[in-house]
Amino acid sequence: MALIITDECINCDVCEPECPNGAISQGDEIYVIDPDSCTECVGHFDEPQCQQVCPVDCIPLDPEHVETKEQLMEKFLKLTAQS
Incomplete structure (x- = not known):
């Protein structure tokens, strides 16, 4: 599964630089995650880094983007493939 940032986000700016894939960006009102x-x-890591640093615990799993660990690893390999 991808993660999602809920509307409880306080725009504290700590999650964005922690994302090794650059999937987090500032949305219209709160930060968003590109699934x-x-x-x-x-x-990259054993645990999602954005969840580790979020002070308000507003980054749950996104039920609309269900993926297995194997699918997430395949996505990681595609994202990090050398051209």
């Missing part, structure tokens, strides 16, 4: 780039940090 095509989110691997839940699979391939």
